[in-house]
Amino acid sequence: MTPEPATESSADAPILAVCPLTGSHPYGMSRVRTPTGDPAWLATGYHLVRDLFNDVRLGRSHPTPDTAARVGAAVFFGGPMGEFETELADQKRMKTVLAPHFSIKRMREFQPRVEAMTSELIDAMLARGNSADLHTALALPLPLLVICELLGVPYEDRDRFRAWTEASGDIHDRDKALQGAAALYEYCTSLTRLKRRTPGEDVMSRLCEVPDLSDDDIAMYGMALLFAGHETSVVQIGVGVLMLLERPGLWQSLHRNPDLVPNAVDELLRACEATSVPRYARTDLEISGIHVAAGEMVLLGLNSANHDPTVFTDPDRVDLARQEGSHVTFGYGTRYCPGAPLARMEMQAAIGQLAARFPSLTLEVDPDAVAKQENVFTGGVTTLPVRW
Template sequence: MTLSDPPLSEVPSPGCPVAGMSATRTPTGDPAWLATGYHLVRELFAEPNLGRSHPSPETASRMGESAFFGGPVGNFASERADHLRMKSILQPHFSVRRMREFQPRVEAITARLLDEMAAQGSSADLHTALALPLPLLVICELLGVPYDDRDRFREWVTAVGDVRDRAKVEWGVAELFEYCRKSVERKRRDPGDDVTSRLCADPELSEEEIATFAMMLLFAGHETSVVHIGVGALMLLADPELWRTLHDNPALLPSATEELLRACEPTNLPRYARTDLDIDGVRVAAGDLVLLGLTSANHDPTVFPEPSRVDFTRQQGTHFTFGYGARYCIGAPLARIELHTAFGQLVSRFPDMRLAVDKQTLIMRDDVFTGGLRTLPVRW
C-alpha cells in the first residue's frame, strides 16, 4: 500500500482534470498543501527539499496517529544519508533476481491456500482465505519468522497502523520491536536461510538496527499486499468481463496487474518542506506538509485516457502506486509476484467465481492508514 488514509474533503475525484497545488486540511484538521496531477507529483517525488522528517516533529501537521505515515519520520539532520543507507542494506535482499528465485514458493503457497479454500465448499471469504494469509506466509518465510506467531504480530501490525489512537500505536511499535529484537537474538545463535539471518551476518549492523529493519519489513512487507490483493480481486469480480478477459488471456496478467495497481486509490503521501519552496506558483514555507496526490496522478486523463476505465491493454504512463525515483518501494518486486500469482491462480482455477454480496455492502477499513477490505465474500 491500497494505501488509503481517511479521504481529504478537498481531494478531486479520480477523473478530475484539476492539477496543481491547493490548500487543504488533513483528517486531523491540520493544514497542508495537496499536489495533484501526474507531472507535478512526479516532479515532487524528485524534489530534494521535500522529505519525511521535520525539524520540530511535535508541532508538525499530521495525517493521523499511525507510526509510519501519520506524521514526520526519521532524523531531520541525517534523513538523506539514513535513507540511502537503508536502501543499500535492504534492497539487495528484495531484488528482482532474488524475488524471481523465490517465485516458486509464492506459487506453491498460493496453490495450497486455494486448495484449502476449495475443500471448504463453494463459498468463502477471499480476504481470510487468500488476501491475508498469502503475504503473511511469504514475509514470514523470507524473514525467518514462525508463521505460528502470526496472530500476535498481526495484532501489533494493526496497532502500528492505527490512525486514531496514539497509545495503541505506541504499544504496537514497542511490542513489534521487542518481538523482532528477540528474533535477532535467535538468528545470531542459530542462523537460517532468511533475510534476518543475512542481516545478522553483517558486522556493521547493530542488533537494534537489524530489529528496526525487521520491524519495518514485517509491517510493510505484507500489509500493503494484503490490501492490493483484496482490492484488485474486488475490481476483477465487480466486472465479470474483466475476470473472463484475464481467464481467456493469461498473457495479459502482467499488464493487468499494473492496471489494477493504477486503478486503485492509494494514499496521499506526506512530505515536509525542508526549506521555503515555490511549487507550481505557490509559496510553501519550510516545515509545511505537502501531500503527493497519488490517486489524482494515477488518474490524470492527460496521461491515462479514460482513467476511470480498467484497460488491461493500456500502454500509456507508469503508475506511482509504488512511488517513484529514490523513494520507489524496495518491496515492489515481491508485491508484483504476489499479485501476479494470486490473480493468475484465482482466474484460472475459479473461472465462475463471483461476489457473494452486493459490492455496495462491502466495508473498507478506515481505522488503519493502509485501508483495505474487511471481508470479501465470494462463491463459485
C-alpha cells in the first residue's frame, strides 16, 4: 500500500531576536545585535553552519568572559563557558568520558524501560478522563524519569533540580541564573560523594570509577547532564506534538503509518524553531570573506541551516517522510551532542505511543493560545491542553 502524503506547510520562524547593524545577505555572515544589545556575527546557511561547528578557531570560552558579548543572562548558552586555555582538551575529554554512556547501543538496551515509562504515564493520563495537559502529564515527567534512572538521581528530587535547571537557563535575570547554577552544582557535588560511598548501576556511579576524574569534574558533568539530559526532550516532545496537532492531516498520517515515527521525529527536529548557538572567535579569522576579530561572538544560525532551500526542498513544509539532508539541531561533527540518541528515543516513544493510542487527539485551545516558555533560552511550551 502506498503511504499517504505526510506533508503540511509550517509558519516561518525567526532565527533569533536580533537587529541587523549592516546590510545582510541570504546565506553567509551578517552583523547583528543580540537581545542584550551586544554586537555579534550571525552565520547562516546549511553548509556554512556545519563547517563552523567543526572549526577549532571558534569555541564556547572567551579569554575575558566578563567583557564578552552575550545573548542572555542564562548560565548555559547565555555567554562564555569553560576555560579558554584548556577548552579543546576539556571538550575532547568530556566527549570521551560521556559518549559511551549515551551511545546508540546503550540507548537501544535502555529503550524497553523508556517505552514502559511512557506507557505508564499514558495509562495514568487515560485513567483521569478524556482530556489532559500533555506537558505535565507526559512531556515533562518522561524525561525527568529517564534522566533520574540513567544518572542515579532520586526521583523525589526532581522538583528541586528541575527548578534549579530552569533558573540557570533564565535569559533575563542573571542573579537568578547564577543562584540556580550554584544550587545545581552543590547538589551534584553531594550526589557525587554519595555515589563514591554507595555506588549503583548508573552513569554518576560509573563516572566515579573513571581514573583522574575529580569530584569537581564529575559534579560539572552531572550539571550538564541534568540540564541537557532532560530539558531538550521536555521542549521537543511538547513542541513536536504541538506542530503535529496544528496539522491534523499529519497526526492522522502518523497514526495510520507508525513506521514513519523515527523519520517524523527528525523532521520535527529540523522544522522546529531552533535557537542560534553562540561561539567566540579564538583568533582573528575570515569567514565567508568577512574578517572576524578574536573574541567576537559568532552565532550559528541553526534555523537558517535547517531551512536552507539548497538542501531541503520546500523547507517550510513539514514532511514526515522527508529523506533529504540531515538537520543540525544537535550540532555537527566534533560538536555533535552526545545525548542526541537519548533525545530521539524519548521523542519516538512519546510521539509514537500517543499517535498509536490517540487517533482523535486534538488541541483544546487555539494553537496561538498555547502558553510558551518566555524566560528560559530553550523555549518550548508550559502547557499543552489536549482532548481525545
